[in-house]
Amino acid sequence: MKILKLHKEVISNLNPQKKRNSMSGNMNIKLKVWRQKNSNSKGELVNYKVSEVSPDMSFLEMFDMLNETLINEKKEPIAFDHDCREGICGMCSMFINGRPHGPNDAVTTCQLHMRSFKDGDTIVVEPWRASAFPILKDLIVDRSSFDRIISAGGFISVNTGNAQDANCLPIGKNEADESFAAAACIGCGACVAACKNSSAMLFVSAKVSQLALLPQGKPERHQRVLNMVAQMDSEGFGACTNTGACEAECPKEISLSNIARMNREYLSAKLCSEIE
Amino acid sequence: MNWILKMFQSSLGQKLLMALTGLFLISFLLVHCGINALIFFNDGGEMFNKGAEFMGTNFLIRAVEIFLFAGIILHAVQGFSLTFKNQKARPIKYAVNNGNANSKWYSRSMGLLGTLLLMFLIIHLRHFWVVSRFTDEITSGKETLFNEMKEVFENPWVVFIYVLAMISLAYHLLHGFQSSFQTLGLNHKRYTPIIRVLGICFSIVIPTIFALMPIAIHFDFIK
Numbered sequence: 304m305k306i307l308k309l310h311k312e313v314i315s316n317l318n319p320q321k322k323r324n325s326m327s328g329n330m331n332i333k334l335k336v337w338r339q340k341n342s343n344s345k346g347e348l349v350n351y352k353v354s355e356v357s358p359d360m361s362f363l364e365m366f367d368m369l370n371e372t373l374i375n376e377k378k379e380p381i382a383f384d385h386d387c388r389e390g391i392c393g394m395c396s397m398f399i400n401g402r403p404h405g406p407n408d409a410v411t412t413c414q415l416h417m418r419s420f421k422d423g424d425t426i427v428v429e430p431w432r433a434s435a436f437p438i439l440k441d442l443i444v445d446r447s448s449f450d451r452i453i454s455a456g457g458f459i460s461v462n463t464g465n466a467q468d469a470n471c472l473p474i475g476k477n478e479a480d481e482s483f484a485a486a487a488c489i490g491c492g493a494c495v496a497a498c499k500n501s502s503a504m505l506f507v508s509a510k511v512s513q514l515a516l517l518p519q520g521k522p523e524r525h526q527r528v529l530n531m532v533a534q535m536d537s538e539g540f541g542a543c544t545n546t547g548a549c550e551a552e553c554p555k556e557i558s559l560s561n562i563a564r565m566n567r568e569y570l571s572a573k574l575c576s577e578i579e
Numbered sequence: 580m581n582w583i584l585k586m587f588q589s590s591l592g593q594k595l596l597m598a599l600t601g602l603f604l605i606s607f608l609l610v611h612c613g614i615n616a617l618i619f620f621n622d623g624g625e626m627f628n629k630g631a632e633f634m635g636t637n638f639l640i641r642a643v644e645i646f647l648f649a650g651i652i653l654h655a656v657q658g659f660s661l662t663f664k665n666q667k668a669r670p671i672k673y674a675v676n677n678g679n680a681n682s683k684w685y686s687r688s689m690g691l692l693g694t695l696l697l698m699f700l701i702i703h704l705r706h707f708w709v710v711s712r713f714t715d716e717i718t719s720g721k722e723t724l725f726n727e728m729k730e731v732f733e734n735p736w737v738v739f740i741y742v743l744a745m746i747s748l749a750y751h752l753l754h755g756f757q758s759s760f761q762t763l764g765l766n767h768k769r770y771t772p773i774i775r776v777l778g779i780c781f782s783i784v785i786p787t788i789f790a791l792m793p794i795a796i797h798f799d800f801i802k
Binding site for chain 2: 335337348398400401402406427429432433434435497499500501502532533535536539540541542543544545546547548551552559560562563564565566567569570573579
């Protein structure tokens with residue numbers, strides 16, 4: 304049924320008559336956007352109207368349109384994070400209508416299109432909210448706490464010199480697949496934004512898993528998990544309640560099983576290693 | 580010993596303690612429910628009183644009781660500590676937050692459900708445990724625990740509170756049961772589905788049996 308529906312959609316998109324209709328089917332959108340001058344000032348939700356929004360626009364393009372209008376009116380444009388605009392860099396970060404990256408599953412805000420909304424909709428856009436992600440301006444938050452967690456242990460040590468022969472380290476297919484799935488994390492912080500505790504467990508566990516599963520990551524696995532968890536705690540992220548909100552909102556569909564793996568890694572580091 | 584203290588101060592260690600004490604309390608519920616369900620023999624409380632007497636006088640059981648109280652206190656203290664820390668991690672709340680789109684309400688309300696259960700526990704201990712341990716009413720043979728139950732559950736408000744508490748318990752377990760295994764690192768596509776089903780059955784069956792006790796006694800189904 305789903306395939307049939309998708310097929311119909313594709314056909315209707317190809318139909319030039321239909322296409323013309325959708326051009327005239329532009330939408331008027333009402334926005335409530337969080338505006339905040341800097342990290343020390345108090346912010347508030349400000350109302351905006353954006354007219355003639357094409358349903359084929361991405362959410363960020365709609366913001367570009369609004370910002371151009373604001374600039375023409377000699378007003379301060381809305382600051383928001385973005386970079387690749389193809390869903391792989393992890394820069395975009397908007398809490399849209401109560402969900403990180405908006406209403407669709409497994410996409411980033413740049414891959415969210417206005418056809419997911421209806422004409423006349425009011426959309427509330429807020430920044431990620433966590434004490435570990437202080438707001439810099441408007442919708443931009445400082446996610447350098449993630450960088451500090453990576454610096455604490457999200458790496459492997461490699462000797463300099465000639466590169467080894469490819470495939471000289473045998474890696475099981477299952478391990479390679481699981482590691483790859485964990486490595487898909489783009490570090491956007493949607494997990495923190497979605498979690499009621501602003502917990503970074505899904506992010507940290509993905510990074511721990513990605514390396515712990517591979518032979519290259521084995522020598523430092525105990526030190527890694529202990530350091531990364533200690534850094535995570537000191538940054539002020541909350542603890543994990545296993546609600547599963549992070550997994551449901553993750554644009555890269557990182558699995559909760561990574562969190563269980565990190566719990567195992569942590570326990571084994573505490574019980575089996577000599578590291579203090 | 581310092582490493583143990585340090586471990587249980589980290590967020591992962593605190594959760595580990597929650598999971599271990601939680602599972603211990605779950606095992607207690609099973610025993611408690613089994614003994615209390617003896618009233619459903621409807622023999623004037625004879626079997627139940629025998630069971631209660633065994634539990635009250637057996638040395639081993641009394642020794643485990645100390646661990647039980649330690650478990651309850653640890654679970655509650657850690658629960659409150661985690662709840663406060665977690666709230667501090669997001670000082671400014673979202674204006675619009677569609678939590679139901681990504682998680683179940685009861686998984687997000689474990690602190691609230693746990694607080695309700697703690698309040699119920701204080702009432703419940705006052706009703707039965709204090710009477711059987713700190714007064715000589717039952718030990719002297721003047722009164723039996725079964726008669727005490729009949730007396731307490733005469734009041735419809737008490738029955739209402741007990742049933743409400745069992746609904747809280749059901750939702751607390753519905754999340755807590757499977758969550759504790761995840762915290763212990765036990766997540767595998769082979770047995771996690773079994774844990775989930777087991778958790779759902781446990782959180783429905785045990786609280787239902789418990790809730791039926793005050794109802795059955797209040798409406799004289801059990802004499």
